[in-house]
Structure formats: structure tokens, C-alpha cells
Amino acid sequence: MLKKDLDLLVKQLLESASLVNGMIQKSIRGLTQREKDVLVDVIEQDEPKENELEIAIEEACIQQIACYQPQAKDLRTIMMVMKMNNDFERMGDEAVNISESALFLIEKPEVKPLIDIPRMAEEATKMIEDSLKSFINEDIQLAQNVCERDDVVDGLRDQILRELITFMAADPTVIEPSIRLIRISRSLERIADLSTNICEDVIYMAEGRVIKHGKVNT
Amino acid sequence: MALHRLRLRIWKDRGFKAIVILFSFLSIVPLLLILFYIIKNGILSISWEFFVELPRPVGEEGGGISNAIVGSLLLVIIAGLPSIPLGIAAGIYLSENKKSRITYWSGLAVDVLQGTPSIVIGIIVYLWVVVPMGGFSAFAGGIALGIMMLPMIVKATEETLSLIPGSLKEASLALGVPYYRTILRVILPAGVSGIMTGVLISTARVAGETAPLLFTAFGNAFMNWNLNNPVNSLPLLIYNYATSPYPEWHQVAWGASCVLVVFVLTLNLVMRTVIRRWKVQF
Amino acid sequence: MESAILKTEGLSAYYEDNQVVKNINLSIPEFKITAIMGPSGCGKSTLVRCFNRMHEMVPGARIEGKVFLKEENVYDMESITVRTRIGMVFQRPNPFPMMTIRDNVIAGYILNGIKLNRSKSDDIVKQSLKEAALWDEVKDYLHKRGTFLSGGQQQRLCIARALAVKPDVLLFDEPTSALDPKATSHIEGLMADLKNTVTIILVTHNIAQAGRVSDFIAFLYLGELVEFGPKGRLLTTPKDKRTEEFLTGKFG
Numbered sequence: 144m145l146k147k148d149l150d151l152l153v154k155q156l157l158e159s160a161s162l163v164n165g166m167i168q169k170s171i172r173g174l175t176q177r178e179k180d181v182l183v184d185v186i187e188q189d190e191p192k193e194n195e196l197e198i199a200i201e202e203a204c205i206q207q208i209a210c211y212q213p214q215a216k217d218l219r220t221i222m223m224v225m226k227m228n229n230d231f232e233r234m235g236d237e238a239v240n241i242s243e244s245a246l247f248l249i250e251k252p253e254v255k256p257l258i259d260i261p262r263m264a265e266e267a268t269k270m271i272e273d274s275l276k277s278f279i280n281e282d283i284q285l286a287q288n289v290c291e292r293d294d295v296v297d298g299l300r301d302q303i304l305r306e307l308i309t310f311m312a313a314d315p316t317v318i319e320p321s322i323r324l325i326r327i328s329r330s331l332e333r334i335a336d337l338s339t340n341i342c343e344d345v346i347y348m349a350e351g352r353v354i355k356h357g358k359v360n361t
Numbered sequence: 362m363a364l365h366r367l368r369l370r371i372w373k374d375r376g377f378k379a380i381v382i383l384f385s386f387l388s389i390v391p392l393l394l395i396l397f398y399i400i401k402n403g404i405l406s407i408s409w410e411f412f413v414e415l416p417r418p419v420g421e422e423g424g425g426i427s428n429a430i431v432g433s434l435l436l437v438i439i440a441g442l443p444s445i446p447l448g449i450a451a452g453i454y455l456s457e458n459k460k461s462r463i464t465y466w467s468g469l470a471v472d473v474l475q476g477t478p479s480i481v482i483g484i485i486v487y488l489w490v491v492v493p494m495g496g497f498s499a500f501a502g503g504i505a506l507g508i509m510m511l512p513m514i515v516k517a518t519e520e521t522l523s524l525i526p527g528s529l530k531e532a533s534l535a536l537g538v539p540y541y542r543t544i545l546r547v548i549l550p551a552g553v554s555g556i557m558t559g560v561l562i563s564t565a566r567v568a569g570e571t572a573p574l575l576f577t578a579f580g581n582a583f584m585n586w587n588l589n590n591p592v593n594s595l596p597l598l599i600y601n602y603a604t605s606p607y608p609e610w611h612q613v614a615w616g617a618s619c620v621l622v623v624f625v626l627t628l629n630l631v632m633r634t635v636i637r638r639w640k641v642q643f
Numbered sequence: 644m645e646s647a648i649l650k651t652e653g654l655s656a657y658y659e660d661n662q663v664v665k666n667i668n669l670s671i672p673e674f675k676i677t678a679i680m681g682p683s684g685c686g687k688s689t690l691v692r693c694f695n696r697m698h699e700m701v702p703g704a705r706i707e708g709k710v711f712l713k714e715e716n717v718y719d720m721e722s723i724t725v726r727t728r729i730g731m732v733f734q735r736p737n738p739f740p741m742m743t744i745r746d747n748v749i750a751g752y753i754l755n756g757i758k759l760n761r762s763k764s765d766d767i768v769k770q771s772l773k774e775a776a777l778w779d780e781v782k783d784y785l786h787k788r789g790t791f792l793s794g795g796q797q798q799r800l801c802i803a804r805a806l807a808v809k810p811d812v813l814l815f816d817e818p819t820s821a822l823d824p825k826a827t828s829h830i831e832g833l834m835a836d837l838k839n840t841v842t843i844i845l846v847t848h849n850i851a852q853a854g855r856v857s858d859f860i861a862f863l864y865l866g867e868l869v870e871f872g873p874k875g876r877l878l879t880t881p882k883d884k885r886t887e888e889f890l891t892g893k894f895g
Contacts, residue, residue: 145855206875210854460702528737532801535697536751536808537727546754550741641740642790 145211159196163231166238171264174245182242193235200228223344230337237330244323254317263299263331270338281349286342296335303328403619428584432592439503444510452518475512483573499592502578510563517559521552554639561632565625571596595621648673654708663689665866676843678857686866687846691814695729696722730805734817736797738789745785751808775803795826815845831856862886
């Protein structure tokens with residue numbers, strides 16, 4: 144009954160999460176290795192699939208609320224699954240944005256060696272994986288830890304911005320690609336933010352404690 | 362609520378309770394007195410000979426009421442043999458077909474029969490059985506008593522079965538049990554205590570009947586096992602001996618009354634045990 | 644699409660001149676729980692009683708239309724055969740009060756005069772009581788009358804009794820409305836397990852129960868089949884306005 148359907152729901156959510164994670168990694172790989180097919184794949188295959196999944200999960204959540212009138216932890220779980228579902232879909236959209244910018248960039252010569260962006264991507268995907276782990280294991284410590292790491296990603300984005308500003312000031316021809324790179328870093332930063340949202344949801348689901356819109360250790 | 366009103370109500374309450382208790386006593390006391398009186402007078406006659414010997418002619422000592430006891434038993438058996446199955450079957454029909462026309466008229470007939478005076482039944486059986494047979498007989502007496510037992514058994518069966526919740530019948534039918542088996546193996550067993558009560562009450566009632574036997578069984582001074590011949594019974598013997606001029610016979614009548622009363626009492630006790638053991642709670 | 648084990652075609656049911664079930668075409672999928680839901684007096688009890696031919700036992704009752712159990716018309720079969728293939732559990736638990744618990748379980752055989760040898764009947768009793776989740780509670784009391792059992796236990800005994808004759812379909816007519824919440828949840832859990840071996844049709848006016856337990860819901864109103872579909876969809880996005888109004892409590 145409820146338990147079975149809830150387990151199925153969580154499984155579907157994890158499927159969506161791993162799809163999105165894959166999309167992010169593929170788009171960064173496509174950028175760094177200059178592989179056009181991978182990027183096209185993300186836009187044309189993965190994104191529709193992710194959208195479909197998002198709709199299915201949302202419908203399932205609403206139906207379960209209608210059928211089972213869940214209470215307490217079960218209710219928090221379903222509500223948070225709905226929100227996380229939303230967050231993953233947004234992450235998917237950001238991955239598509241990255242791929243679109245990457246498609247433009249791989250046709251052009253490199254502005255500078257790509258170091259920070261892959262670092263940001265690695266950090267962001269690690270944050271996604273850890274937030275998922277904290278959800279599965281209801282690990283509050285891990286969730287809080289992920290929220291703290293958001294600062295690292297923010298720092299990296301600021302660094303990329305400063306660096307690219309100096310390049311753009313020196314050479315106007317690199318403005319367009321630089322802007323694309325800045326966009327990519329913004330997307331990655333948004334992805335990291337969405338991961339912290341997920342961690343806040345995990346803490347609410349596990350303990351009923353609200354920590355969003357403020358400092359972590361309230 | 363005003364205080365004096367309340368006090369008045371409390372007193373009324375107590376008064377009512379007192380009246381009810383008083384009336385209960387008043388109704389039990391005569392019963393107990395009668396029982397006591399009969400037993401006190403009759404116990405002197407009770408002995409082994411009383412049960413096994415035939416009545417002696419006037420003047421002789423001793424004697425018993427064996428022929429009356431045997432006769433009563435014969436009559437009750439002849440009465441019960443047709444009327445118990447017929448009565449139960451009729452009761453089943455009436456309770457199962459509440460809306461049919463036949464049920465309405467049958468129910469009416471049963472009530473009328475129950476209200477018919479016993480002497481009238483005796484006269485009718487005289488006309489229908491004794492005259493064609495050419496003489497008084499135990500058979501005719503049994504028929505008369507059977508006709509009296511019938512309505513009581515029908516009513517007891519009908520009322521018992523009506524009280525059985527329909528859910529029991531539904532449960533059985535839903536298992537694929539055919540209708541007749543449902544009645545025989547589920548409904549009847551559930552109503553056994555009520556039906557047995559009806560049978561026992563009607564038996565106790567007809568065991569003490571005299572009037573119908575006057576024209577049918579007629580009575581017999583001797584032992585008789587032949588159903589075609591007249592037969593004695595306890596109430597007949599009591600009637601004859603009590604209205605006789607002989608004090609010895611009066612004493613025998615007291616003894617017979619005592620036996621009859623004890624018999625009815627025993628039947629009632631048996632009935633209560635039956636109810637307690639077999640009554641099904643719903 | 645799941646295969647249908649029970650199908651009705653143009654089924655209408657009457658009490659004298661009063662039409663209580665109006666021209667219903669319904670397919671019940673096999674090995675699923677289908678809830679027949681609707682406000683009081685909508686004809687849902689009457690409808691299922693047309694399936695196992697209990698409706699005709701009421702004086703003055705009749706039907707029109709057809710009911711098919713696995714392609715056979717139920718009204719062409721012997722009614723007592725139909726009732727061994729379509730069993731029923733009632734609203735108020737009704738174990739036979741004169742029989743022991745053991746005899747109650749195999750009453751379907753005993754009352755029909757079917758003789759079972761000792762070991763076979765023991766097996767049937769044990770298996771049916773296990774399927775009804777009652778075995779552990781009564782295994783030491785099989786030879787006592789069932790009157791000491793609680794309401795929920797009595798209802799499970801009735802379920803065991805219905806299961807013992809191995810029906811294809813089991814009809815539950817508001818089986819938990821006379822029970823307390825704990826007994827109710829026992830029986831709901833039981834139904835979820837049973838559906839793997841018997842198709843279950845559940846009559847209920849309780850929307851929450853239909854949501855918890857069923858796979859499909861048929862919504863009946865004033866004798867008509869208003870809507871039929873998977874429970875999740877019907878409860879969240881009903882297609883008919885009447886269904887919507889019933890679910891949001893405007894009537895019923």
C-alpha cells in the first residue's frame with residue numbers, strides 16, 4: 144500500500160537524479176573534449192526524458208496524497224520528493240543551458256585552458272551525489288556539510304568572473320566566448336544551490352526542522 | 362428543578378417499585394400454596410405400588426394408578442407423533458413466507474384453533490373419529506390432544522425462527538448451500554432451543570387435559586395397550602375419583618394430582634436446562 | 644490491459660417496479676482489487692449481489708441484462724454453483740454460532756454434505772485460516788465455538804470460510820464498517836495479500852478506504868456507473884463532474 148508506492152516513488156526520483164547528474168557530466172565532457180555528439184545527446188535525448196520523468200513523479204506524488212492521506216514523516220517525505228523533483232528538473236534545464244553554450248564554444252578557439260570550470264563541475268556533481276546519499280540514508284550531518292560547501296562553488300564562480308573580466312578588458316574578440324563561459328559558471332553555481340535546497344528538504348523530511356532562508360546552524 | 366418536585370418523584374419511584382414487588386409476591390404465593398397443598402395431601406399415597414398396580418375396587422386396600430400413567434404416556438406419544446413434525450414444518454413455512462396469502466390465512470387458522478375450547482375439540486373428534494371407528498379409543502384421544510398441541514408448536518417454531526437474524530441464512534446461501542439445506546442444517550439447529558421449548562410446553566399442557574378425553578379416550582379401569590380401545594389417563598382418573606363419594610378414592614386422586622404436578626414441574630425444569638444449554642446468542 | 648474476469652452487459656436490477664441498478668456495463672480485472680464506491684443508496688450492494696445471484700433471493704427482485712464470469716453467463720449456471728465460485732463477506736460478521744471454529748471454516752463443505760477425510764479437511768482449515776491471517780490466533784481453539792472472538796477476528800473467520808471453497812472472485816460488502824480502526828487495518832492489509840490469488844470486489848462508501856486498498860475504482864451514483872478507472876487517476880483527476888462532487892464531499 145503506501146509503503147510500496149512510496150518506495151517506488153523514491154526509486155523513480157533517484158532515477159531522475161542520476162539522469163540529471165549524467166547530463167551535467169556529459170555537458171562538461173562535451174565542452175572539455177570538444178565532443179559535439181554528446182552535447183546534442185543531452186539536449187535532444189536526455190532532456191525530454193527528464194521532463195517526462197518529472198511529470199510522472201509529480202503525478203505519482205499527488206495521487207499518493209489523494210489515496211493514502213499520509214501523515215507526519217510520510218507526508219513530509221512525499222512533499223519533499225515533489226520539491227526535489229522540481230529541483231532536479233531545473234538542474235536538467237541548467238545542464239541543457241551548459242550544453243547549448245558549449246556547442247557554441249567548441250567551434251571557437253579556447254579563451255584560456257579550462258581548469259576552474261571542470262573544478263566547479265566536479266564540486267557540483269559531488270554535491271549532488273552527497274545530497275542524494277544524505278536523502279537515502281537520512282544523514283543530517285552530510286546534508287549540512289553539503290550546504291556549507293556551497294560557498295566553495297560560489298567562490299569559484301567569482302574567481303572565474305574576475306579572471307574573464309581581465310581577459311575581456313584586454314581583448315574584445317574574446318568577449319562573446321567569455322560571456323558563454325560566464326553563463327556556464329552561473330549554471331554550475333545554480334546547480335550547486337539547487338543541491339543545497341535538496342539538503343534543506345532532506346533535513347525537514349528527516350527531522351521536521353526548517354533551515355532554509357538562513358544560516359545553517361540555527 | 363424545584364426540590365419538592367424532586368422529592369415527589371423519588372417517592373413515586375419507590376412506591377411504584379414497592380407495588381411491583383408486592384404484586385409479584387401476591388401472584389407467586391397462591392401458586393406455591395397450591396403446590397404445597399397438593400404435595401402435602403398427595404404424598405401419603407405415593408409408594409412403589411402406587412405406580413405399578415392397577416386400581417382396586419372400592420373397599421379394598423391398596424391399588425395404584427399404573428393404567429392412568431401408561432394411558433397418559435400413550436396419549437401424549439400418539440398426540441406428539443404427528444403434531445410435532447407437522448407443527449415444526451408449518452412453523453418453518455410461516456416464518457419463511459411472511460408475505461404470502463397462505464401464510465396470512467394459516468396464521469389466522471392457527472390462532473383460532475388455539476382459542477378453541479378443549480371440550481369443543483373433544484366433541485369434534487368424537488364426531489370425526491369415535492363415531493366412524495365405532496367406539497372410544499386411545500387413538501381418538503391422541504388425535505384430540507394432538508390437535509391441541511399443534512397450534513402451540515407452530516407458533517413457537519414460527520416465533521423462534523423469525524428471531525434468527527437473516528444474516529445467518531445469507532451466510533449459508535452465499536456459500537452455495539441450497540435453500541432446503543440452509544433451513545435444515547443452519548436455521549433449524551440455530552432455533553432448536555425455542556422449538557424444543559414449544560414442544561415441551563405443549564406436552565405439559567395436554568398432559569393435564571381432561572375435557573377432550575371425556576368423549577374420546579373415555580377412560581378405562583384396567584390396563585390397556587391397545588390403541589383401538591379406551592384408555593385411562595391421569596386427569597381422567599383424577600376427575601372420576603375426585604367426584605366419587607369414596608374417601609379412599611379421594612386419596613388416590615390426591616396422589617395422582619401430586620404425580621401430575623410433579624411431572625409438569627419436571628418438564629418445566631428440563632425446558633429451562635434445554636434453553637440454557639442450547640440457546641444460541643445472536 | 645488486464646484481463647477481465649467478470650463482465651456485465653446492460654445489467655439492471657429491480658425491486659418490484661423500483662429500478663435500483665441502471666444498465667451497467669462493467670469489466671472487473673482479474674487479480675486486482677476493484678472498489679465499487681458511491682453514496683448510500685446508489686445501488687452498489689445490489690449490484691454486487693447480482694454477481695453472486697443473492698439479489699434474486701429477495702421476494703420481488705429481478706434483473707435484466709447479462710453477467711459473465713470468465714465468459715460463462717452467470718444466469719445460465721446453477722445458482723449454487725455460481726456462489727461457490729463467487730464468494731461473499733458481509734458487513735456484519737456472521738459466523739455460524741452453533742459450529743466450532745474448525746467447522747465454520749469448512750462449512751461450505753459440511754453444509755453441502757461433501758465428506759472430506761480428516762487430513763484433507765485439516766489442510767483446508769489450516770490454509771484458509773492462514774490466508775485469512777487468523778491461524779496463529781485460533782490454532783489452539785479450533786474446537787471451541789467462535790463466540791469469544793472479537794469482531795475483527797470473527798470477520799476474518801468469515802473470510803477464511805469464504806476462501807475455503809476456493810472461489811475465483813470474492814465480494815466484500817462494506818466489510819469493515821462494523822469494526823474498529825485496528826481491525827479495519829488488519830482486514831485492509833489482508834485484502835492486499837489476497838488479491839494475488841482471488842479477484843476482489845470491494846463495496847465501500849468510504850473514499851479513504853477505496854484509496855488505500857483498491858487498484859481500480861468504479862463510482863456509482865443513483866444506480867448508474869458514472870466513472871471507472873485506476874484509483875490514482877480517478878481520485879486526483881476525475882472525468883465526471885458527479886465524481887468530483889462526491890469526492891469533494893458535496894454529497895454522499
